[in-house]
Amino acid sequence: MTVTGSDxxxxxxxxxxxxxxxxxxxxLERYFARDGKPRLTLxxxxxxxxxxxxxxxxxxxxxxxxx
Numbered sequence: 001m002t003v004t005g006s007d008x009x010x011x012x013x014x015x016x017x018x019x020x021x022x023x024x025x026x027x028l029e030r031y032f033a034r035d036g037k038p039r040l041t042l043x044x045x046x047x048x049x050x051x052x053x054x055x056x057x058x059x060x061x062x063x064x065x066x067x
Contacts, residue, residue, distance in 0.1 A: 003040065013040050013064035016057060020047060026059050040064040 021027075029039045040063070042050050047058025 006042040014067045015062055015064045017061075017063040019061045019063075020058050021061065022057060023059055026061065029037075031061060031063075038066055 001015065002012050026043070031043065042053050042062040042064075044060050044062075045056035045058070046060035047056050049056050
């Protein structure tokens with residue numbers, strides 16, 4: 001994937017993982033850690049949609065590294 005920064009520079013990443021967690025079980029400390037190699041993490045809604053509660057049950061986490 002290609003991401004364009006606020007400086008207008010395009011940066012290319014390779015997706016290395018896609019994981020699905022229940023919203024209450026996502027290990028946020030893993031994805032918001034500042035140590036380790038550079039990575040890009042996208043967290044969005046997914047899984048089954050609960051029409052009564054009007055929300056998705058899970059989070060989808062996609063991790064990418066610089067290409």
